Amino acid sequence: VALTDSVTSRFKKRNLKLWETTRELRQSTDDLQRTLEQVETVEQRKSHYMRISAHQLRSPLATVRTSLQVLTEGYVEPGTDRGKKLLEGALERLDDLLVTVNGLLDLAKMREGRARAPWTRKVNINQLLADILDALEPLARARDIRLVPEFKGVVILDWGIPPDLVYAFENLIENAIKYSRERGEVTTRLHLNGDRATVEVVDHGIGIPEKFLVDVMHEFVRAPNGKKHAPQGTGLGLAIAREAVEAHGGTLELRSREEEGTTATVSLSIHVKPLKGSTELVGEP
Numbered sequence: 001v002a003l004t005d006s007v008t009s010r011f012k013k014r015n016l017k018l019w020e021t022t023r024e025l026r027q028s029t030d031d032l033q034r035t036l037e038q039v040e041t042v043e044q045r046k047s048h049y050m051r052i053s054a055h056q057l058r059s060p061l062a063t064v065r066t067s068l069q070v071l072t073e074g075y076v077e078p079g080t081d082r083g084k085k086l087l088e089g090a091l092e093r094l095d096d097l098l099v100t101v102n103g104l105l106d107l108a109k110m111r112e113g114r115a116r117a118p119w120t121r122k123v124n125i126n127q128l129l130a131d132i133l134d135a136l137e138p139l140a141r142a143r144d145i146r147l148v149p150e151f152k153g154v155v156i157l158d159w160g161i162p163p164d165l166v167y168a169f170e171n172l173i174e175n176a177i178k179y180s181r182e183r184g185e186v187t188t189r190l191h192l193n194g195d196r197a198t199v200e201v202v203d204h205g206i207g208i209p210e211k212f213l214v215d216v217m218h219e220f221v222r223a224p225n226g227k228k229h230a231p232q233g234t235g236l237g238l239a240i241a242r243e244a245v246e247a248h249g250g251t252l253e254l255r256s257r258e259e260e261g262t263t264a265t266v267s268l269s270i271h272v273k274p275l276k277g278s279t280e281l282v283g284e285p
Protein backbone atom coordinates (compact mmCIF):
# COMPACT_ATOMS: atom_id res chain seq x y z
CA VAL A 1 0.00 0.00 0.00
CA ALA A 2 2.82 2.32 0.95
CA LEU A 3 4.45 1.69 -2.40
CA THR A 4 1.28 2.46 -4.34
CA ASP A 5 0.81 5.62 -2.27
CA SER A 6 4.27 6.87 -3.04
CA VAL A 7 3.82 6.10 -6.73
CA THR A 8 0.52 7.92 -6.78
CA SER A 9 1.99 10.94 -5.06
CA ARG A 10 4.98 10.99 -7.39
CA PHE A 11 2.62 10.70 -10.27
CA LYS A 12 0.51 13.58 -8.94
CA LYS A 13 3.59 15.72 -8.53
CA ARG A 14 4.69 14.97 -12.08
CA ASN A 15 1.26 15.85 -13.30
CA LEU A 16 1.34 19.12 -11.48
CA LYS A 17 4.79 19.88 -12.88
CA LEU A 18 3.59 19.03 -16.36
CA TRP A 19 0.60 21.24 -15.91
CA GLU A 20 2.81 24.12 -14.75
CA THR A 21 5.18 23.64 -17.65
CA THR A 22 2.29 23.64 -20.07
CA ARG A 23 1.04 26.88 -18.57
CA GLU A 24 4.46 28.48 -18.80
CA LEU A 25 4.80 27.31 -22.36
CA ARG A 26 1.44 28.77 -23.23
CA GLN A 27 2.48 32.05 -21.59
CA SER A 28 5.73 32.09 -23.60
CA THR A 29 3.85 31.37 -26.79
CA ASP A 30 1.53 34.28 -26.07
CA ASP A 31 4.53 36.55 -25.35
CA LEU A 32 6.22 35.43 -28.54
CA GLN A 33 3.05 36.03 -30.52
CA ARG A 34 2.76 39.51 -29.09
CA THR A 35 6.42 40.29 -29.86
CA LEU A 36 5.94 39.04 -33.42
CA GLU A 37 2.94 41.29 -33.82
CA GLN A 38 4.96 44.24 -32.54
CA VAL A 39 7.80 43.50 -34.95
CA GLU A 40 5.30 43.30 -37.76
CA THR A 41 3.80 46.68 -36.83
CA VAL A 42 7.26 48.26 -36.70
CA GLU A 43 8.13 46.72 -40.07
CA GLN A 44 4.88 47.96 -41.56
CA ARG A 45 5.48 51.43 -40.21
CA LYS A 46 9.02 51.38 -41.59
CA SER A 47 7.98 50.45 -45.09
CA HIS A 48 5.12 52.93 -44.99
CA TYR A 49 7.61 55.58 -43.91
CA MET A 50 10.02 54.64 -46.68
CA ARG A 51 7.29 54.75 -49.26
CA ILE A 52 6.06 58.22 -48.31
CA SER A 53 9.63 59.51 -48.03
CA ALA A 54 10.46 58.26 -51.51
CA HIS A 55 7.26 59.77 -52.79
CA GLN A 56 8.16 63.14 -51.28
CA LEU A 57 11.54 63.08 -52.98
CA ARG A 58 10.27 61.88 -56.33
CA SER A 59 8.08 64.78 -57.29
CA PRO A 60 10.71 67.55 -57.07
CA LEU A 61 13.22 65.27 -58.79
CA ALA A 62 10.78 64.66 -61.62
CA THR A 63 10.22 68.40 -62.04
CA VAL A 64 13.95 69.11 -62.15
CA ARG A 65 14.50 66.30 -64.60
CA THR A 66 11.84 67.64 -66.96
CA SER A 67 13.34 71.13 -66.86
CA LEU A 68 16.81 69.83 -67.63
CA GLN A 69 15.51 67.61 -70.40
CA VAL A 70 13.70 70.48 -72.06
CA LEU A 71 16.93 72.48 -71.94
CA THR A 72 19.33 69.76 -73.07
CA GLU A 73 17.11 68.61 -75.90
CA GLY A 74 17.06 72.13 -77.21
CA TYR A 75 13.33 72.86 -76.87
CA VAL A 76 14.26 75.90 -74.84
CA GLU A 77 17.56 77.77 -75.07
CA PRO A 78 19.31 78.11 -71.69
CA GLY A 79 20.31 81.70 -72.45
CA THR A 80 16.79 82.95 -73.04
CA ASP A 81 14.40 84.32 -70.38
CA ARG A 82 12.36 81.12 -70.47
CA GLY A 83 15.48 79.04 -70.15
CA LYS A 84 16.64 81.04 -67.19
CA LYS A 85 13.26 80.68 -65.53
CA LEU A 86 13.39 76.93 -65.96
CA LEU A 87 16.85 76.79 -64.40
CA GLU A 88 15.81 79.00 -61.51
CA GLY A 89 12.74 76.85 -60.92
CA ALA A 90 14.88 73.72 -60.94
CA LEU A 91 17.25 75.28 -58.44
CA GLU A 92 14.37 76.15 -56.14
CA ARG A 93 13.01 72.64 -56.25
CA LEU A 94 16.48 71.31 -55.48
CA ASP A 95 16.70 73.63 -52.49
CA ASP A 96 13.36 72.31 -51.20
CA LEU A 97 14.66 68.82 -51.74
CA LEU A 98 17.74 69.54 -49.68
CA VAL A 99 15.62 70.86 -46.82
CA THR A 100 13.54 67.67 -46.89
CA VAL A 101 16.58 65.42 -47.05
CA ASN A 102 18.16 67.26 -44.12
CA GLY A 103 14.95 66.88 -42.13
CA LEU A 104 14.85 63.15 -42.89
CA LEU A 105 18.46 62.81 -41.83
CA ASP A 106 17.74 64.62 -38.56
CA LEU A 107 14.83 62.33 -37.90
CA ALA A 108 16.86 59.21 -38.70
CA LYS A 109 19.70 60.45 -36.54
CA MET A 110 17.32 60.95 -33.65
CA ARG A 111 15.71 57.57 -34.12
CA GLU A 112 18.80 55.46 -34.55
CA GLY A 113 21.68 57.33 -33.08
CA ARG A 114 20.05 58.52 -29.91
CA ALA A 115 21.81 55.97 -27.74
CA ARG A 116 25.09 57.34 -29.00
CA ALA A 117 24.02 60.98 -28.70
CA PRO A 118 26.04 63.22 -26.43
CA TRP A 119 24.18 63.68 -23.20
CA THR A 120 24.45 66.23 -20.50
CA ARG A 121 23.66 66.39 -16.86
CA LYS A 122 21.41 69.28 -15.76
CA VAL A 123 19.83 70.95 -18.75
CA ASN A 124 18.53 74.41 -17.93
CA ILE A 125 15.30 74.77 -19.89
CA ASN A 126 14.88 78.48 -19.09
CA GLN A 127 18.25 79.17 -20.68
CA LEU A 128 17.52 76.89 -23.61
CA LEU A 129 14.18 78.60 -24.34
CA ALA A 130 15.64 82.09 -23.92
CA ASP A 131 18.37 81.27 -26.46
CA ILE A 132 15.83 79.88 -28.93
CA LEU A 133 13.59 82.94 -28.57
CA ASP A 134 16.63 85.15 -29.22
CA ALA A 135 17.53 83.18 -32.31
CA LEU A 136 13.98 83.31 -33.66
CA GLU A 137 13.53 87.03 -32.98
CA PRO A 138 14.49 88.11 -36.53
CA LEU A 139 12.01 85.64 -38.06
CA ALA A 140 9.27 86.95 -35.78
CA ARG A 141 10.16 90.57 -36.43
CA ALA A 142 10.03 90.01 -40.18
CA ARG A 143 6.39 88.98 -39.73
CA ASP A 144 5.69 91.66 -37.16
CA ILE A 145 5.04 89.07 -34.48
CA ARG A 146 5.82 89.60 -30.83
CA LEU A 147 7.54 86.78 -28.95
CA VAL A 148 6.46 86.80 -25.31
CA PRO A 149 8.29 84.66 -22.74
CA GLU A 150 6.36 83.77 -19.59
CA PHE A 151 8.65 81.73 -17.41
CA LYS A 152 7.37 80.77 -13.99
CA GLY A 153 10.06 78.99 -12.03
CA VAL A 154 13.34 77.50 -13.07
CA VAL A 155 13.34 74.14 -14.81
CA ILE A 156 16.50 72.08 -14.76
CA LEU A 157 16.33 68.57 -16.15
CA ASP A 158 18.47 65.91 -14.48
CA TRP A 159 19.53 64.78 -17.92
CA GLY A 160 18.98 65.70 -21.53
CA ILE A 161 20.25 65.94 -25.08
CA PRO A 162 20.40 69.72 -25.60
CA PRO A 163 20.54 69.75 -29.42
CA ASP A 164 17.44 67.56 -29.63
CA LEU A 165 15.57 69.69 -27.11
CA VAL A 166 16.53 72.82 -29.03
CA TYR A 167 15.27 71.22 -32.20
CA ALA A 168 11.95 70.35 -30.56
CA PHE A 169 11.19 73.75 -29.04
CA GLU A 170 12.55 75.61 -32.06
CA ASN A 171 10.17 73.72 -34.33
CA LEU A 172 7.18 74.45 -32.11
CA ILE A 173 7.94 78.16 -31.81
CA GLU A 174 8.78 78.38 -35.53
CA ASN A 175 5.40 76.85 -36.34
CA ALA A 176 3.64 79.29 -34.03
CA ILE A 177 5.31 82.18 -35.88
CA LYS A 178 4.81 80.67 -39.31
CA TYR A 179 1.12 79.91 -38.87
CA SER A 180 0.27 83.19 -37.14
CA ARG A 181 -1.16 86.19 -38.90
CA GLU A 182 0.97 89.29 -39.14
CA ARG A 183 1.14 91.44 -36.00
CA GLY A 184 0.27 88.44 -33.88
CA GLU A 185 1.70 87.31 -30.58
CA VAL A 186 3.39 84.06 -29.66
CA THR A 187 3.70 83.22 -25.98
CA THR A 188 6.14 80.66 -24.64
CA ARG A 189 5.01 79.65 -21.18
CA LEU A 190 7.11 77.60 -18.82
CA HIS A 191 6.04 76.29 -15.48
CA LEU A 192 7.00 73.74 -12.93
CA ASN A 193 4.51 71.77 -10.88
CA GLY A 194 6.20 69.38 -8.48
CA ASP A 195 8.57 67.48 -10.70
CA ARG A 196 6.56 68.07 -13.91
CA ALA A 197 7.66 70.83 -16.22
CA THR A 198 5.34 72.14 -18.92
CA VAL A 199 6.21 74.30 -21.86
CA GLU A 200 3.29 75.76 -23.77
CA VAL A 201 3.72 77.53 -27.07
CA VAL A 202 0.58 79.54 -27.69
CA ASP A 203 -0.36 81.31 -30.91
CA HIS A 204 -3.50 82.99 -32.22
CA GLY A 205 -2.98 81.98 -35.80
CA ILE A 206 -4.80 79.97 -38.42
CA GLY A 207 -5.27 76.87 -36.24
CA ILE A 208 -5.35 73.21 -37.22
CA PRO A 209 -8.57 71.58 -38.44
CA GLU A 210 -9.72 69.02 -35.90
CA LYS A 211 -9.43 66.07 -38.22
CA PHE A 212 -5.75 66.86 -38.83
CA LEU A 213 -4.76 67.31 -35.18
CA VAL A 214 -3.39 63.78 -34.85
CA ASP A 215 -2.03 63.36 -38.36
CA VAL A 216 0.05 66.55 -38.50
CA MET A 217 2.36 64.93 -35.94
CA HIS A 218 3.30 62.33 -38.57
CA GLU A 219 5.99 62.84 -41.16
CA PHE A 220 5.07 64.88 -44.24
CA VAL A 221 1.50 65.61 -43.18
CA ARG A 222 0.48 69.23 -43.64
CA ALA A 223 -3.03 70.56 -43.10
CA PRO A 224 -4.65 72.18 -46.18
CA ASN A 225 -5.06 75.56 -44.45
CA GLY A 226 -1.42 75.42 -43.39
CA LYS A 227 -0.25 74.69 -46.93
CA LYS A 228 -2.33 77.54 -48.25
CA HIS A 229 -1.08 79.97 -45.62
CA ALA A 230 2.59 78.94 -45.99
CA PRO A 231 3.29 77.01 -49.18
CA GLN A 232 6.85 76.13 -48.10
CA GLY A 233 7.22 73.31 -45.62
CA THR A 234 8.36 69.73 -45.31
CA GLY A 235 5.83 68.47 -42.79
CA LEU A 236 8.70 67.04 -40.74
CA GLY A 237 8.92 69.60 -37.93
CA LEU A 238 6.30 68.16 -35.58
CA ALA A 239 7.44 64.58 -36.16
CA ILE A 240 10.95 65.60 -35.17
CA ALA A 241 9.71 67.59 -32.18
CA ARG A 242 7.64 64.69 -30.91
CA GLU A 243 10.48 62.26 -31.41
CA ALA A 244 12.84 64.45 -29.38
CA VAL A 245 10.35 65.06 -26.58
CA GLU A 246 9.47 61.38 -26.26
CA ALA A 247 13.15 60.47 -26.08
CA HIS A 248 13.21 62.54 -22.92
CA GLY A 249 10.26 60.61 -21.54
CA GLY A 250 7.91 63.52 -22.23
CA THR A 251 4.77 64.07 -24.27
CA LEU A 252 3.77 66.55 -26.95
CA GLU A 253 0.13 67.52 -27.32
CA LEU A 254 -1.64 69.90 -29.66
CA ARG A 255 -4.81 71.79 -28.93
CA SER A 256 -6.23 73.96 -31.62
CA ARG A 257 -9.25 75.68 -33.06
CA GLU A 258 -9.38 76.81 -36.65
CA GLU A 259 -9.04 80.57 -37.09
CA GLU A 260 -8.42 80.95 -33.36
CA GLY A 261 -5.04 79.50 -32.66
CA THR A 262 -2.97 76.61 -31.45
CA THR A 263 -1.32 75.56 -28.22
CA ALA A 264 1.48 73.02 -28.31
CA THR A 265 2.19 71.56 -24.89
CA VAL A 266 5.34 69.72 -23.94
CA SER A 267 5.23 67.93 -20.63
CA LEU A 268 8.40 66.56 -19.06
CA SER A 269 9.53 65.14 -15.75
CA ILE A 270 12.61 66.94 -14.45
CA HIS A 271 13.92 63.57 -13.27
CA VAL A 272 14.72 62.35 -16.75
CA LYS A 273 16.87 59.23 -16.88
CA PRO A 274 19.65 58.73 -19.42
CA LEU A 275 18.67 56.50 -22.30
CA LYS A 276 19.93 52.96 -22.32
CA GLY A 277 23.35 52.81 -23.91
CA SER A 278 24.23 56.48 -23.65
CA THR A 279 27.16 56.61 -21.31
CA GLU A 280 29.24 59.44 -22.55
CA LEU A 281 29.08 62.57 -20.45
CA VAL A 282 29.50 65.89 -22.17
CA GLY A 283 30.19 68.14 -19.23
CA GLU A 284 27.88 70.33 -17.25
CA PRO A 285 26.62 73.65 -18.49
Ligand SMILES: Nc1ncnc2c1ncn2[C@@H]1O[C@H](COP(=O)(O)OP(=O)(O)O)[C@@H](O)[C@H]1O
Pocket residue numbers: 171175176179180203205206207208216217221222223224225226227232233234235236237238239261262
Ligand atom coordinates in the same frame (compact mmCIF):
# COMPACT_ATOMS: atom_id res chain seq x y z
N1 LIG B 1 1.04 76.47 -34.74
C1 LIG B 1 0.38 75.95 -35.78
N2 LIG B 1 -0.74 76.54 -36.26
C2 LIG B 1 -1.41 76.02 -37.30
N3 LIG B 1 -1.05 74.91 -37.97
C3 LIG B 1 0.07 74.27 -37.54
C4 LIG B 1 0.84 74.76 -36.44
N4 LIG B 1 1.86 73.91 -36.24
C5 LIG B 1 1.74 72.94 -37.18
N5 LIG B 1 0.67 73.16 -37.98
C6 LIG B 1 0.19 72.29 -39.06
O1 LIG B 1 0.89 71.06 -38.97
C7 LIG B 1 1.59 70.80 -40.18
C8 LIG B 1 2.88 70.07 -39.89
O2 LIG B 1 3.79 70.92 -39.21
P1 LIG B 1 5.33 70.64 -39.34
O3 LIG B 1 5.54 69.19 -39.10
O4 LIG B 1 6.07 71.61 -38.50
O5 LIG B 1 5.65 70.88 -40.88
P2 LIG B 1 5.72 72.22 -41.76
O6 LIG B 1 5.72 73.39 -40.83
O7 LIG B 1 7.00 72.07 -42.51
O8 LIG B 1 4.53 72.16 -42.65
C9 LIG B 1 1.76 72.16 -40.83
O9 LIG B 1 1.90 72.06 -42.22
C10 LIG B 1 0.45 72.85 -40.43
O10 LIG B 1 -0.59 72.43 -41.28
Ligand SMILES: [Mg+2]
Pocket residue numbers: 171174175233237238
Ligand atom coordinates in the same frame (compact mmCIF):
# COMPACT_ATOMS: atom_id res chain seq x y z
MG1 LIG C 1 7.10 73.39 -39.15
